[in-house]
Amino acid sequence: MDEKLITQLGDELHEALTARRTVEPLTNRHPDITIDDAYRVQQQMISRRLSGGARVVGKKIGVTSRAVMNMLGVGQPDFGYVLDDMIYGEGQSIPMASLIQPRAEGEIAFILKKDLMGPGVTNAAVLAATEGVMACFEIVDSRIHDWKVKIQDTVADNASCGVMVLGDRLVDPRKVDLNTCGMVIEKNGEVIATGAGAATMGSPVSAVAWLANTLGRLGIGLRAGEVVLSGSLAALLPVGAGDNLRATVGGIGDCCVRFV
Numbered sequence: 001m002d003e004k005l006i007t008q009l010g011d012e013l014h015e016a017l018t019a020r021r022t023v024e025p026l027t028n029r030h031p032d033i034t035i036d037d038a039y040r041v042q043q044q045m046i047s048r049r050l051s052g053g054a055r056v057v058g059k060k061i062g063v064t065s066r067a068v069m070n071m072l073g074v075g076q077p078d079f080g081y082v083l084d085d086m087i088y089g090e091g092q093s094i095p096m097a098s099l100i101q102p103r104a105e106g107e108i109a110f111i112l113k114k115d116l117m118g119p120g121v122t123n124a125a126v127l128a129a130t131e132g133v134m135a136c137f138e139i140v141d142s143r144i145h146d147w148k149v150k151i152q153d154t155v156a157d158n159a160s161c162g163v164m165v166l167g168d169r170l171v172d173p174r175k176v177d178l179n180t181c182g183m184v185i186e187k188n189g190e191v192i193a194t195g196a197g198a199a200t201m202g203s204p205v206s207a208v209a210w211l212a213n214t215l216g217r218l219g220i221g222l223r224a225g226e227v228v229l230s231g232s233l234a235a236l237l238p239v240g241a242g243d244n245l246r247a248t249v250g251g252i253g254d255c256c257v258r259f260v
């Protein structure tokens with residue numbers, strides 16, 4: 001795919017984000033688009049965000065469950081960038097008007113105290129580089145019409161990243177079993193989903209190691225101070241105005257958000 005088309009598609013997705021609208025799937029219009037092409041489109045979309053004053057403050061991992069991999073016909077996760085204007089604090093309200101077609105994922109976020117640069121990053125290295133972990137919600141949001149995405153569509157669209165909500169408790173990752181810790185998600189006071197750390201690539205730590213090594217091959221590092229979202233521990237949940245969500249992760253804590 002030539003650079004002119006890459007730029008055009010990245011600009012289109014950026015404009016869709018700004019206007020809060022959707023576009024037809026890229027894979028319908030350009031069936032020959034590859035995953036590498038899609039990451040180049042993503043870079044153009046992110047460059048437009050950065051030129052507008054946003055800053056990269058972290059990374060996110062998507063497509064970490066086997067069910068979603070099978071749905072998209074791929075054998076590996078994807079990644080996107082977390083920008084400073086995407087982050088909400090514990091208990092804050094998110095205006096529905098700022099989103100398009102949001103869904104919520106309960107996750108574990110890693111806050112780094114040291115750089116991680118792959119390849120060769122191990123799970124032990126991830127733990128040594130992590131200041132702490134916390135419960136979080138990622139509110140995924142697609143600029144692709146009706147979520148009719150293939151892997152190239154979601155990659156190009158910054159891994160369908162919308163916004164995220166970070167909990168207010170930071171826990172030493174060596175003091176909790178991140179593989180077996182359970183998550184319970186409540187919506188308007190009713191339990192609607194459960195999950196465990198192993199739901200994301202067998203372990204959230206393995207997911208972060210995968211990300212560090214994948215980015216390292218591209219010459220990109222995970223940096224001290226960045227937040228890394230390690231992937232959903234339960235099914236995606238549709239949300240609407242008036243909804244209140246709480247995610248509780250055993251040994252880590254809670255994260256709450258409401259939509260207005």
